[in-house]
Amino acid sequence: MAEKTEAAIFEKQNDLIAATIAVRKAGFKIVDCYTPYPVHGIEKAMGIGRSWMGWAMFVLAMTGATFAMGAQIWIHAMDWPTVYGGKPFNSWPAFVPITFELGVLFAGVGTVITLLAVSKLWPGNDPHDMPDGSVVRDRFGIVAEHGGKPEELKKIYTDHGAERVL
Amino acid sequence: MVDLEKLYHNPMDPVLDEEKTITQVTEDIERPLVGTPGPLWWFAFLIAAPTAGMGTLALLYTAFTGIGVLGLNKTVGWGFFITNFVFWVGIGHAGTLISAILYLLRQRWRTGIARSAEAMTIFAVMCAGIYPLFHTGRPWFAHFMAPYPNLMGSLWVNFRSPLLWDMFAINTYLIISAVFWYLGLIPDLAVLREKAVGVRKFLLSFFSMGWTGSARCWNHYEVVYLLLAGIATPLVLSVHSVVSFDFATGVLPGWHSTILPPYFVAGAILSGFAMVLTLLIIARTTMNLEEYITKDHIEAMCKVVLLTGMLVGLSYGLELFTAWYSGNPYERFLVLNRSTGPYWWAFWTMVSCNVLVPQLFWFKKIRRNLAIVWVASLFVNVGMWFERFVIIITSLHRDFLPSSWVYFRPSLIEGAVMVGVFGIFFTLFLLFCRFLPMIAMAEIKAEVGNSQAAREKGGH
Numbered sequence: 001m002a003e004k005t006e007a008a009i010f011e012k013q014n015d016l017i018a019a020t021i022a023v024r025k026a027g028f029k030i031v032d033c034y035t036p037y038p039v040h041g042i043e044k045a046m047g048i049g050r051s052w053m054g055w056a057m058f059v060l061a062m063t064g065a066t067f068a069m070g071a072q073i074w075i076h077a078m079d080w081p082t083v084y085g086g087k088p089f090n091s092w093p094a095f096v097p098i099t100f101e102l103g104v105l106f107a108g109v110g111t112v113i114t115l116l117a118v119s120k121l122w123p124g125n126d127p128h129d130m131p132d133g134s135v136v137r138d139r140f141g142i143v144a145e146h147g148g149k150p151e152e153l154k155k156i157y158t159d160h161g162a163e164r165v166l
Numbered sequence: 167m168v169d170l171e172k173l174y175h176n177p178m179d180p181v182l183d184e185e186k187t188i189t190q191v192t193e194d195i196e197r198p199l200v201g202t203p204g205p206l207w208w209f210a211f212l213i214a215a216p217t218a219g220m221g222t223l224a225l226l227y228t229a230f231t232g233i234g235v236l237g238l239n240k241t242v243g244w245g246f247f248i249t250n251f252v253f254w255v256g257i258g259h260a261g262t263l264i265s266a267i268l269y270l271l272r273q274r275w276r277t278g279i280a281r282s283a284e285a286m287t288i289f290a291v292m293c294a295g296i297y298p299l300f301h302t303g304r305p306w307f308a309h310f311m312a313p314y315p316n317l318m319g320s321l322w323v324n325f326r327s328p329l330l331w332d333m334f335a336i337n338t339y340l341i342i343s344a345v346f347w348y349l350g351l352i353p354d355l356a357v358l359r360e361k362a363v364g365v366r367k368f369l370l371s372f373f374s375m376g377w378t379g380s381a382r383c384w385n386h387y388e389v390v391y392l393l394l395a396g397i398a399t400p401l402v403l404s405v406h407s408v409v410s411f412d413f414a415t416g417v418l419p420g421w422h423s424t425i426l427p428p429y430f431v432a433g434a435i436l437s438g439f440a441m442v443l444t445l446l447i448i449a450r451t452t453m454n455l456e457e458y459i460t461k462d463h464i465e466a467m468c469k470v471v472l473l474t475g476m477l478v479g480l481s482y483g484l485e486l487f488t489a490w491y492s493g494n495p496y497e498r499f500l501v502l503n504r505s506t507g508p509y510w511w512a513f514w515t516m517v518s519c520n521v522l523v524p525q526l527f528w529f530k531k532i533r534r535n536l537a538i539v540w541v542a543s544l545f546v547n548v549g550m551w552f553e554r555f556v557i558i559i560t561s562l563h564r565d566f567l568p569s570s571w572v573y574f575r576p577s578l579i580e581g582a583v584m585v586g587v588f589g590i591f592f593t594l595f596l597l598f599c600r601f602l603p604m605i606a607m608a609e610i611k612a613e614v615g616n617s618q619a620a621r622e623k624g625g626h
Binding site: 012013014032033034035036037038039040042043046048050051053054057061071072075076079080082084085087091094095097098100101102104105107108109111112115116118119120121122123124125126127128129130133134135136137138141 | 187188189192313319320321322324325326328330331334335338341342345346349352353356357359360371372373374375376377378379380381382383384385386387388389390393394397398400401404408411608609611612615616619620622623
């Protein structure tokens, strides 16, 4: 991997964004940018689309809610019907609070697990993709494939004020 | 085009007192975590930890002897344990309110206090959970509350019972709050990982999950954070509503009332913010974070306390009015008995601490005087504890049959558990201050960095 790519570290986020735009314009493929916080406008510069996590959460919430309502109806109206307080077996309005809670639980926990899986994060994993330790603190990193023209790519980095080219 | 300059420098919208670079922010927040803790921290810890130990012993004594050691009797079947349970769940509301609702409302001052308030929420909900668990008398059968196929039929739990709703609500709230908190912590743990050595390095690497700060990851991360805030908002409102159903679906005067859910939620926010004030006024000094948890933060929280204090006052008034207007003799008796009966002192403590004390916060000078705010926040904590006490005990102690009327007195063990659980809470919070970043570093850096970048861009 390292032979095919060139990395650079920037001190300012604006320089990173400018460099990212230039690198893409010159036809290089950006592997990723690394920033200590979500930088406004970087996704546009890199050309990544809107995250689809919202849809994941919607599906998970519906799964949780359907499971909860289904389980409660099955338990109280089919598996073991019992009369409580003269209510009908399928007294679904009483099942709404738990349906809501389980919908939220599935959505929240499930979406975070999806995020971790998609971002390849798991306990004990090594941050091996990271170009330099400083990018989680106060520097901005970029990694791009040089496609056989490493000098050209490095020049774009230095022209845009890279602090270090790795 | 949005005027970023204006957006990031709204005087009503303070994040930091002065300009800092993101490098300075990182170092400032890291500092209390790498040195040795100061004498004030040790002083607090050496009080909190033994108290927590005493509470644990008292809980074990209760579990092994039976709940006969509590001051409960046939008339007052819910005593100190349930009072404290509702109190702690209420405290647990401020964290998610600050981190989720204020996030959605774009109250950017929340950034500095969100992390510690979330931690407080998690610890408070854990403390709350202790009480119903031990109040069952046989905590080792706690799994009976969960619906699982069993050899007794299978015999299921009753999903129509508000007590079961409560179990689901509290557990969901605990899990979602913890997930929300942990998700925010991952980037900050990665920062600490880079300079750590030895066991610390191993632990931080393990829990930061190989975080690299990848822009593709941030893109998903920001959406997930926003969505979690979105689902945590109805959740936080639902939790105390469900707790109030434990009472509101009963037929006792004083409990059987439709005002209870909003009344409980307003009270929960009041008590939660009071507890955040109590903790943070101390923590900002001991951890040298005055530049991050500023007087503007304290002032903003005081305003929330003032508002919710008046909402709670309105609820008290509505209870009185409804009792009179309903013409129901039991309700009328209850209201008179609460305010003039044997527990009059508890009722008036509640009213003065929750409604009168917050009125001080009309004055800006008082809102910015930390000593007064701190003392007032203690009064509100006491008042909100008494609110739970008044709701539970005064509704129970006068049964429908005068022959069952009693005066509830807590036993020594109940007192020890109550004090001990406060010890557990403070111990956990002190450990959090010592070992984890109290301020959401990445969020502060996003505020600072993005605003500086916007200004530089404008200047060229």
